[in-house]
Each structure stands twice: as C-alpha cells, then as structure tokens.
Amino acid sequence: MSNQQRKLTISGPKALQEEAFTTPEAAPGRVVVDITYTGICGTDVHGWADGSMLPPAVFGHEWTGTVSAVGDGVTDVAPGDRVVGGVGPACGTCPQCRGGHAKQCDTVFAEANGVDSAAPTYGAFATQVHVSSRRVIPVPDALSDIEAALVEPAAVTFHAVRRAGIVPGEIGVVVGAGPIGLLTAQNARNAGLGRVIISEPVEARRRVATGLGFTDVVHPDDVTDLITEATGGVGADVVFECAGVASLLQPSATMVRRGGTLSLLGFPLTESTVSYADWQQRELTVIGSLAYNHDDFVGVMRVIADKRIDVTPLHTGTMGLDHLADILSELDSGSSDHAKVLIDPTLT
Incomplete structure (x- = not known):
C-alpha cells in the first residue's frame, strides 16, 4: 500500500x-x-x-x-x-x-x-x-x-448471551432482527435455547432470519400470540432486546415470564419509561450488556470457524x-x- x-x-x-x-x-x-x-x-x-x-x-x-x-x-x-x-x-x-x-x-x-x-x-x-x-x-x-x-458485532452478542446464563431447553425471544438480533439469535441457539422466537417488523429482515434456520419469525403484531402458544401463557424464559428503541423496553419486559430474564443489548439514545412495580412484582432479572471482553472475540471466532453461526x-x-x-x-x-x-x- x-x-x-x-x-x-x-x-x-x-x-x-x-x-x-x-x-x-x-x-x-x-x-x-x-x-x-x-x-x-x-x-x-x-x-x-x-x-x-x-x-x-x-x-x-x-x-x-x-x-x-x-x-x-x-x-x-x-x-x-x-x-x-x-x-x-x-x-x-x-x-x-x-x-x-x-x-x-x-x-x-x-x-x-x-x-x-x-x-x-x-x-x-x-x-x-x-x-x-x-x-x-x-x-x-x-x-x-x-x-x-x-467478528466485532458477533462478539457483542456472544458476550450478551453468555451473561444471560441460558438454561438448555428454555424459550427465548429476540426483539429485532437487525445484525445484532440475528447474531444474538444464533448464539442463543448455540447456548441451548429450545425455541427461539424472533420479532421483526421489516419483511426483508424476517426473510434473512428464516434463511438462517429460524422458523418462529413474526411481525411484532403477532409475537404476543406466538409467545402465549409456545409457553402456555407463562411468558418467555429470556427476552433479548436488540432494537435499541426506548419505547420498546417495557413491552419487551412484558414478554418475560415471572422470574425470567430481560437481556438488554440495544442502546436507546433517549430515556425509557418502565414500570418499576411490574418488574419487581414479577421478580425479573434484568441484565445489561455493553461491548465485550477479549475472550468473547476468541470464542466467537472459533464458533464462526466451526460454522456454528453464519x-x-x-x-x-x-x-x-x-x-x-x-x-x-x-x-x-x-x-x-x-x-x-x-x-x-x-x-x-
């Protein structure tokens, strides 16, 4: 050069x-x-x-x-x-x-x-x-x-999924199927989620998610009914908020079952309004995730090399x-x- x-x-x-x-x-x-x-x-x-x-x-x-x-x-x-x-x-x-x-x-x-x-x-x-x-x-x-x-955005999601502490067989929801959401969904599937539901308003992004092997990919208008069907009305074990839209924080929390986990990856640039009482009454575990550690890069590159995520x-x-x-x-x-x-x- x-x-x-x-x-x-x-x-x-x-x-x-x-x-x-x-x-x-x-x-x-x-x-x-x-x-x-x-x-x-x-x-x-x-x-x-x-x-x-x-x-x-x-x-x-x-x-x-x-x-x-x-x-x-x-x-x-x-x-x-x-x-x-x-x-x-x-x-x-x-x-x-x-x-x-x-x-x-x-x-x-x-x-x-x-x-x-x-x-x-x-x-x-x-x-x-x-x-x-x-x-x-x-x-x-x-x-x-x-x-x-x-690799860098993949490491962001690898880090968040590790922090979420997924138990194999759990039911999870990914809010948003942009790059972060699609990578989160793949890493969460690798971590053992038994069922992965993806909520995304843009049809082109839903098609990419389907092409990656996800079958429960729906418009946000339909996600509540699908969660109800999948969980018997209990709610998801873990929800990954990947859209970064302030107004979606409380609606994402309502998808989580009592005692479940809300994982925050999206980064809204404005303040969010949430129901503190709702979160407390349902004993939600809320996990913030920002960036990564060195070992997240090493780990996610191995996963990509092994074709476990695409x-x-x-x-x-x-x-x-x-x-x-x-x-x-x-x-x-x-x-x-x-x-x-x-x-x-x-x-x-």
Whole structure:
C-alpha cells in the first residue's frame, strides 16, 4: 500500500471530514494495520447524525485488516498477520481486577469504548490505522475476510448471551432482527435455547432470519400470540432486546415470564419509561450488556470457524470511502434494506 493514506472523521452533525496522512512508523507497543474492511454499526450512524457523541476511535470500530508494521516490544503479531480490532485481556492492575472482578476490567471497558489512554485518534473509516497491540487479535485461517469483518458485532452478542446464563431447553425471544438480533439469535441457539422466537417488523429482515434456520419469525403484531402458544401463557424464559428503541423496553419486559430474564443489548439514545412495580412484582432479572471482553472475540471466532453461526448473510453491500456519507444517510433514514454494509477503502 502507498505511504499516502486517507481517513474520514466526523466534523459535525451529518458531516464528514477527509484528511490525508503519511504512514506512521510503528511506535513501541503499537502496530500499523492496512484496513481490509470496516463495518458500519448503528453507533456509527447515530454518532454521524449527532456530530459529537462518539469518541474519535469509535467511529469505525468494526474492522479487519493486515498488519504491515510492528513497534518495539510487540511479539504477539507480525507483519502479514490478519487481525481484527478488539480489546486486550484483563490488565490485572486496575481497581476492578485487583478487587477480583477481571470480567469487568476497567482497562478493557475503556478500550471497548475508545476512551483509554492508548486509544487511536481516529477510527477505521480509513486506509490504515496505528493502534496499541492490545487492540489487535489474530484471525484464524478458517475465517474469510468478510467473516473477519463481522467478528466485532458477533462478539457483542456472544458476550450478551453468555451473561444471560441460558438454561438448555428454555424459550427465548429476540426483539429485532437487525445484525445484532440475528447474531444474538444464533448464539442463543448455540447456548441451548429450545425455541427461539424472533420479532421483526421489516419483511426483508424476517426473510434473512428464516434463511438462517429460524422458523418462529413474526411481525411484532403477532409475537404476543406466538409467545402465549409456545409457553402456555407463562411468558418467555429470556427476552433479548436488540432494537435499541426506548419505547420498546417495557413491552419487551412484558414478554418475560415471572422470574425470567430481560437481556438488554440495544442502546436507546433517549430515556425509557418502565414500570418499576411490574418488574419487581414479577421478580425479573434484568441484565445489561455493553461491548465485550477479549475472550468473547476468541470464542466467537472459533464458533464462526466451526460454522456454528453464519455471519455472511448479514453482509448486504460493500462500498468505498467516497460513498460513506451517502450510505450513512440512507441507514439513518430508517428505510434502508441493508443489514451490514462494509467499507473497502481500496474501492472508488
């Protein structure tokens, strides 16, 4: 790749700024990665529309590429290695780790949110990134580049399903069949759900879910009747809220049986109104889930390599950097049929 690089960053509400830069020399403990693909996440869309809500490293956080240079002290990857952007292992020195809570490592949480001290100054809507070696995770040979590009959202859902503590044979509901919902449904099926019900208003997304082998895929208008039929009126054992729509939080909770679990993956940007008394009376377990740990990346890549989940049907388009603003606008409109669009910086 040429030493002349380019990157796109957010410069204001629905505004992008393009900058040219020269390939940096890999600093100690850091690596230079030539970007192959960067996925567009709902967070990217919201951040672009808002203009100021995202740390710079988060705009373009779903990426895969090839290491082109490593700095002093880097021993876990080498030039030529394919990698995905992720988070490092628990640091062992932060307050959470010292308190025995390595799964909630402060360093990893900061990395996942792009606010750690080593966070890059821009995301991977670029031809190249220069990042801490903690942020790169080698990709197994069994994964294609397209599969590697979808590892990050798959890790988000792998993490949430692990936190939900599914008991084999339980009945679950997934609210929303966008990329996060479809990946959640597949990981939950692997975790042992006996029946997976998917609620989704968009017909095109329902077709993708059916193509992934799910048979209980319905419009939201029909989901209550299906849950009643499947559970004898008791309610679902676990409901995964993946839509991120504030107004759906309480309706999602009402699908859960007394003593069941509500898992929150969607991230609404406005406050939600819920019935505290309803949740308390029905003794719901509510589990928040945000981002992932290092072991979620390792685990989900094994699952993808073993063909236990299929991420490729989520990929609905590939575009170059020059088309990023257009596709962000389309996705923000709410009328796009796209699931996951990948940006290939080599395309014009």
